[in-house]
Amino acid sequence: MVSKSHKPNGRIATAAKKKKQRGRITQGDNSVRVVGWREGRKAPRKTTRAKRLILGPKEIDKLSEDELLDTRLCDLGISVDSDWLKPKLEQLYSELSKRGIRFRPHAWLSDEWFSPDGIPGIAIPFCLAHPRLKSLERRRMYEVEGGTASWCMKILRHEAGHAIDTAYRLHRKAAYKKAFGNYFDPYPDTYRPNPNSKKYVLHLEPWYSQSHPAEDFAETFAVWLAPRSGWRKEYEGWPAFQKLELVEDFIAKVGQTSPKVYSRAKADPITRNRDTLREHYRERHALYTERRPISFDHDLKRLFPAKLNGRHGRTTSAAAFLHQNRTELSRVVSQWTREYRYNVNQVLREMIDRCRELDLRTSGSPTEAKQRALVMLTVQTMNYLHGGHHRVAL
Numbered sequence: 001m002v003s004k005s006h007k008p009n010g011r012i013a014t015a016a017k018k019k020k021q022r023g024r025i026t027q028g029d030n031s032v033r034v035v036g037w038r039e040g041r042k043a044p045r046k047t048t049r050a051k052r053l054i055l056g057p058k059e060i061d062k063l064s065e066d067e068l069l070d071t072r073l074c075d076l077g078i079s080v081d082s083d084w085l086k087p088k089l090e091q092l093y094s095e096l097s098k099r100g101i102r103f104r105p106h107a108w109l110s111d112e113w114f115s116p117d118g119i120p121g122i123a124i125p126f127c128l129a130h131p132r133l134k135s136l137e138r139r140r141m142y143e144v145e146g147g148t149a150s151w152c153m154k155i156l157r158h159e160a161g162h163a164i165d166t167a168y169r170l171h172r173k174a175a176y177k178k179a180f181g182n183y184f185d186p187y188p189d190t191y192r193p194n195p196n197s198k199k200y201v202l203h204l205e206p207w208y209s210q211s212h213p214a215e216d217f218a219e220t221f222a223v224w225l226a227p228r229s230g231w232r233k234e235y236e237g238w239p240a241f242q243k244l245e246l247v248e249d250f251i252a253k254v255g256q257t258s259p260k261v262y263s264r265a266k267a268d269p270i271t272r273n274r275d276t277l278r279e280h281y282r283e284r285h286a287l288y289t290e291r292r293p294i295s296f297d298h299d300l301k302r303l304f305p306a307k308l309n310g311r312h313g314r315t316t317s318a319a320a321f322l323h324q325n326r327t328e329l330s331r332v333v334s335q336w337t338r339e340y341r342y343n344v345n346q347v348l349r350e351m352i353d354r355c356r357e358l359d360l361r362t363s364g365s366p367t368e369a370k371q372r373a374l375v376m377l378t379v380q381t382m383n384y385l386h387g388g389h390h391r392v393a394l
């Protein structure tokens with residue numbers, strides 16, 4: 001959803017035409033920073049053309065963890081026609097049809113969610129196409145973006161919004177510019193969301209629609225498209241209501257017409273990605289590391305001293321410990337600090353990522369470890385709230 005071509009640092013990604021790619025949101029100085037994890041992506045390696053041995057879904061199941069990690073993305077014989085994804089896409093198409101939209105955005109597997117600039121289609125993370133890859137993603141990233149049916153549908157509707165915007169060039173219309181802003185504005189490095197604003201719908205993540213006019217449109221479209229979303233009631237009296245009505249108006253005019261942009265091209269499909277899964281995850285983790293404050297590590301190391309001092313010298317991974325207790329930790333801290341659960345979760349996610357990278361261990365009583373984790377999470381959440389120095393990577 002965040003532009004790859006409009007990166008603030010001026011670095012142009014390999015697919016220079018990519019835009020509106022879903023990004024990671026980081027926070028600091030009370031603003032939200034939008035970054036794609038591929039921002040720091042290295043140039044593609046020059047490789048000699050190795051023989052491709054495509055692994056079918058059943059063969060993927062048989063691989064050991066190491067064999068799987070050494071598999072190149074282009075050798076995964078998976079597609080959007082998988083058992084889990086296919087019905088989701090069919091549901092999206094049926095929702096579009098029910099709302100009077102003839103156009104069907106095409107979909108393909110890539111390494112993350114996005115809809116490219118100039119191509120009215122949807123790139124879907126490959127891990128969603130196979131249960132084994134999904135569980136690998138969960139273990140490596142502690143979360144599968146769009147991994148549940150309802151979350152997947154929400155993102156699909158959002159990306160469909162971008163695709164339809166592209167297909168019918170809605171962003172060129174004066175009414176679009178007036179309501180959502182200039183689609184061609186560069187994506188900001190940071191933005192200051194107003195949590196209380198009623199000018200924007202709430203859909204994927206709080207305030208995401210405030211990040212850019214194209215995201216605002218996609219989020220508004222997604223809310224409008226969702227069956228039984230009840231937007232007329234829910235957004236009654238909000239200035240965002242007019243944007244929802246504008247989407248309805250646009251679709252009433254173009255829904256049955258042929259799209260102006262009709263490309264079936266696929267940007268960054270996994271079929272052309274020669275990275276192994278190991279390289280893929282190494283790159284994603286490395287990007288998170290770049291953005292972490294030093295003080296944060298210091299506190300974490302105090303919280304989880306990496307000494308084997310537990311009973312029988314036994315320790316457990318601090319990342320796994322925090323992950324197992326994440327629901328309770330974020331609930332309690334959110335109650336104490338009266339901070340949005342979402343923000344607390346971001347800090348917690350940062351703690352988990354960093355514990356994993358530093359390979360921190362916890363030993364002794366879980367109750368004690370939980371109490372210390374609660375204090376750390378509370379302090380970091382308050383720092384984030386009032387100090388404005390803490391930057392959290394998602």
Ligand SMILES: [Zn+2]
Pocket residue numbers: 001002020021022158162214215218
């Ligand atoms: Zn988007």
